[in-house]
Amino acid sequence: DIRMTQSPSSLSASAGDRVTITCQATQDISSYLAWYQQKPGKVPKLLIYAASTLQSGVPSRFSGSGSGTDFTLTITSLQPEDVATYYCQKYNLAPLTFGGGTKVEI
Amino acid sequence: QVQLVESGGGVVQPGGSLRLSCAVSGLTHSTSGMHWVRQAPGKGLEWVAFIRYDGNKKHYADSVKGRFSISRDNSKNIMYLQMNSLTVADTAVYFCAKDGDFVFLPVDWGQGTLVTVSS
Numbered sequence: 001d002i003r004m005t006q007s008p009s010s011l012s013a014s015a016g017d018r019v020t021i022t023c024q025a026t027q028d029i030s031s032y033l034a035w036y037q038q039k040p041g042k043v044p045k046l047l048i049y050a051a052s053t054l055q056s057g058v059p060s061r062f063s064g065s066g067s068g069t070d071f072t073l074t075i076t077s078l079q080p081e082d083v084a085t086y087y088c089q090k091y092n093l094a095p096l097t098f099g100g101g102t103k104v105e106i
Numbered sequence: 107q108v109q110l111v112e113s114g115g116g117v118v119q120p121g122g123s124l125r126l127s128c129a130v131s132g133l134t135h136s137t138s139g140m141h142w143v144r145q146a147p148g149k150g151l152e153w154v155a156f157i158r159y160d161g162n163k164k165h166y167a168d169s170v171k172g173r174f175s176i177s178r179d180n181s182k183n184i185m186y187l188q189m190n191s192l193t194v195a196d197t198a199v200y201f202c203a204k205d206g207d208f209v210f211l212p213v214d215w216g217q218g219t220l221v222t223v224s225s
Contacts, residue, residue, distance in 0.1 A: 044151060044201075046206075087150065095153060099150075
């Protein structure tokens with residue numbers, strides 16, 4: 001099965017900073033990569049799919065890139081409301097796999 | 107607005123069984139694949155199972171294969187997860203989630219139901 005590895009596992013940044021999270025797949029998954037945001041005590045929310053397509057309603061400071069095995073989630077100007085754990089997920093085939101998560105703090 | 111509501115969680119002893127339900131309202135349920143995803147306390151997300159819109163295709167994580175069974179009743183807009191031979195490692199919040207426009211891409215999520223396996 002394909003494994004998804006995220007890094008870093010946690011980070012602390014200041015408001016307004018540019019934040020980058022990476023996700024690596026053990027096999028080529030083309031662009032079948034999604035990013036979810038989970039705020040403390042809340043349900044996961046889909047941010048990005050197809051590696052770089054922003055889900056409706058998601059602020060434009062979020063962006064995604066990559067294909068194949070290496071992917072990136074970028075927050076261009078970190079806001080206090082972005083404090084959350086971010087997960088990548090591959091969805092080309094079952095089993096679906098989530099990355100281990102990246103906890104973002106301010 | 108799609109709404110998913112899980113129920114059936116609780117405390118069960120190791121080796122026991124539990125059936126979770128996920129009621130879907132707001133939009134047509136029968137045209138979308140659905141998932142169970144779990145999250146152990148303080149841990150990350152773990153995909154558990156998937157069922158195709160018509161119920162004729164199912165997939166399971168290796169960690170639950172042979173113990174858990176996913177099903178759906180489209181006439182009632184409900185999805186189920188039958189969990190048998192539960193172990194402490196199955197303790198988690200169980201979320202149901204519904205695909206959007208793409209298969210295997212959960213978009214809408216329920217609030218989750220807590221399953222605690224403890225003696």
